[in-house]
Amino acid sequence: MTTAPFSEFDSSRYRLLTETGDVKDGAACVLYWMGRDQRVEDNYAMLAARGIAKEQGVPLRVLFPFYTSFNDMSVRQFTFMAKGLEEVERDLRSLNIPFEVKVAAVGEVGEAVVDAAKEHKAAAVVTDHMPLRIVREWEEKVGGELDGLDVPLFQVDAANVVPVWVASDKKEVGARTLRPKINKLYSRYLKEFDAVEKNTEKCDLGPLTNWEEVLGSLDAKKVDMDVNVPNTFVPGKTAAMAAFQDFCDEKLKKYADNRNDPNLDVQSGMAPWVRFGQVGFQRLALDVKKLGKYSDGVAAFIEEGVVRRELSDNFCFYNSNYDSLTGAAGWAQESLQLHSTDAREYTYTKEQFEKALTHDDLWNAAQIQLVNEGKMHGFLRMYWAKKILEWTTSPAQALEWGLYLNDKFSFDGSCPNGYVGVGWSVMGVHDMGWKERDVFGKIRFMNYNGCKRKFDIWDFVRKYPGAAENALKAGGETAVQKKAKGSKNKKQKTR
Incomplete structure (x- = not known):
C-alpha cells in the first residue's frame, strides 16, 4: 500500500479528496478520470495515474465522462472538445491504454465515475483539477462514494505550472500579490515532463x-x-503546437509591444487549446524559454500565461461566487449597488447584444468577431464587457449577459479565465476603485476615445461587415464619421 500517488511523484502536486489514502492491493486497474486536462503527454495527472498503476502492477485505464451540457457552452465548444478527445483516444491506444467515454447528464457525471471504478475494480482514481462549482460537486459525490468502497481519489493540478493550493493559501488581491509567490516557486515547478509509459499488460482497447x-x-x-x-481553431494538440510554432516564429518578437493592438494580430491565440487542456501552458512556457531570444516577448507571454492565468484559478478556487456580484470586493459591491439605478443613455436587450445591434461600431465588430471566429481579441474583451455594464439596466444583468455571451460563443468560455476576464470589467475583480462616475461607480472606465488613442478603430471595424451598418441603424456614428468630424472641428479651432 502507498499513501501517495506513487513514490517518485511530487506530493505537493496532488490533494487527497477521500478519507482513505491507501491504494488497494489486488485490484484490476488504476482509473484516470480525465476532465480539464484533455491530453496524454505533458499531463501530471496522467503521469500520477500511470505511476500508481506501475507500482501496483496493474494497467491504467482512462475515463472521460462526456457531459451533455455545461453552463452556457454551445455545440461549438462541445465539437471542439470532442475532436480534441478523438486525438487523445488515438494517442492512448498507441500506448495500449484503454479509453472509455461515458455519456452522462451533467448531474450524473459523478455517478458515471463511481460506476466505472466499480466495474473495472479500480485500485485508485486520479483526476485533474478545475475549480468551478459544478466540477467540485462531481468531486464531492465521487469522493464520498469511493470512501465507501475504500478507494482513494487523488486530485492533481495538471493545468497550472504551480499548483493552485501551493501558489497561495488564500484569494489574492491581484497579480501584484500573486506574482512574487509564483516567482519564488517557478523554477521548482517549471520542469520537463517524463513520457507516459505504455501499459505492458494485455488490455482490451475495445472499439x-x-x-x-x-x-x-x-x-x-x-x-x-x-x-x-x-x-478558425483546429482541435487537438497537434494543431495547437503547430499554431504555437507559428506564434514563436512570426509574432513573439512583436508581442511585448503590440499585443494590445487588435489590428496587428500578434497574440498567441492559444486560449482555446489551453481551455480544453489539449495543450498545457507548462509545455508552452518550457518551449518559449528554450528559444533564447525575444526576451521581452517571452517575459510578457509568461506573465500572461502563468501569473495572470493562474490568478484566475486562484480567484475561482478560493471564491465560490466567482460568477456573481457577491464574489466582488466590498468596495465594488457597494459602489455598483449605489449606482445600479443610474440613468443609462442606451440600454439593449440580450438579443440586441448577441446580434451586434448597438450604436457602437467597435463594440459591434468585437461581438461579430466573437460570433464568427469563436474568440475576441483580449484587449477588446475588456472594452466589450465594460460597455455591457454601461448599456444594461443593472450590474447583475451585465455580469450575467457578459458571461452568457462569452460562454456561448468563445472557444475558451466556461473557464476561470473567462469568469475573471468578464468579472474584471464588470465588478472590478483584481482591480482597485477609480474615480466615481455614473453607472460605473468606482469600476474602471473605458471608452471609445481611449481605444482610438491605442489603435485605428476603423481598420478593425471594416474587417467585420455589419458592424458599422448596425451602428448607423441604431443612431450611432461610425469611426470614419467621428474621425471626419474630429478633423473638421480641429480645423475650425485653428482658424
Missing part, C-alpha cells in the same frame, strides 16, 4: 468511440445547437 453519436447525445434543451462551428 473506437463513435464521436458523432457522442455529440448527438447533447441536451438540446440546454445546449444551443444552432451556433456555427468555425474553422
Whole structure:
C-alpha cells in the first residue's frame, strides 16, 4: 500500500479528496478520470495515474465522462472538445491504454465515475483539477462514494505550472500579490515532463468511440445547437503546437509591444487549446524559454500565461461566487449597488447584444468577431464587457449577459479565465476603485476615445461587415464619421 500517488511523484502536486489514502492491493486497474486536462503527454495527472498503476502492477485505464451540457457552452465548444478527445483516444491506444467515454447528464457525471471504478475494480482514481462549482460537486459525490468502497481519489493540478493550493493559501488581491509567490516557486515547478509509459499488460482497447453519436447525445434543451462551428481553431494538440510554432516564429518578437493592438494580430491565440487542456501552458512556457531570444516577448507571454492565468484559478478556487456580484470586493459591491439605478443613455436587450445591434461600431465588430471566429481579441474583451455594464439596466444583468455571451460563443468560455476576464470589467475583480462616475461607480472606465488613442478603430471595424451598418441603424456614428468630424472641428479651432 502507498499513501501517495506513487513514490517518485511530487506530493505537493496532488490533494487527497477521500478519507482513505491507501491504494488497494489486488485490484484490476488504476482509473484516470480525465476532465480539464484533455491530453496524454505533458499531463501530471496522467503521469500520477500511470505511476500508481506501475507500482501496483496493474494497467491504467482512462475515463472521460462526456457531459451533455455545461453552463452556457454551445455545440461549438462541445465539437471542439470532442475532436480534441478523438486525438487523445488515438494517442492512448498507441500506448495500449484503454479509453472509455461515458455519456452522462451533467448531474450524473459523478455517478458515471463511481460506476466505472466499480466495474473495472479500480485500485485508485486520479483526476485533474478545475475549480468551478459544478466540477467540485462531481468531486464531492465521487469522493464520498469511493470512501465507501475504500478507494482513494487523488486530485492533481495538471493545468497550472504551480499548483493552485501551493501558489497561495488564500484569494489574492491581484497579480501584484500573486506574482512574487509564483516567482519564488517557478523554477521548482517549471520542469520537463517524463513520457507516459505504455501499459505492458494485455488490455482490451475495445472499439473506437463513435464521436458523432457522442455529440448527438447533447441536451438540446440546454445546449444551443444552432451556433456555427468555425474553422478558425483546429482541435487537438497537434494543431495547437503547430499554431504555437507559428506564434514563436512570426509574432513573439512583436508581442511585448503590440499585443494590445487588435489590428496587428500578434497574440498567441492559444486560449482555446489551453481551455480544453489539449495543450498545457507548462509545455508552452518550457518551449518559449528554450528559444533564447525575444526576451521581452517571452517575459510578457509568461506573465500572461502563468501569473495572470493562474490568478484566475486562484480567484475561482478560493471564491465560490466567482460568477456573481457577491464574489466582488466590498468596495465594488457597494459602489455598483449605489449606482445600479443610474440613468443609462442606451440600454439593449440580450438579443440586441448577441446580434451586434448597438450604436457602437467597435463594440459591434468585437461581438461579430466573437460570433464568427469563436474568440475576441483580449484587449477588446475588456472594452466589450465594460460597455455591457454601461448599456444594461443593472450590474447583475451585465455580469450575467457578459458571461452568457462569452460562454456561448468563445472557444475558451466556461473557464476561470473567462469568469475573471468578464468579472474584471464588470465588478472590478483584481482591480482597485477609480474615480466615481455614473453607472460605473468606482469600476474602471473605458471608452471609445481611449481605444482610438491605442489603435485605428476603423481598420478593425471594416474587417467585420455589419458592424458599422448596425451602428448607423441604431443612431450611432461610425469611426470614419467621428474621425471626419474630429478633423473638421480641429480645423475650425485653428482658424
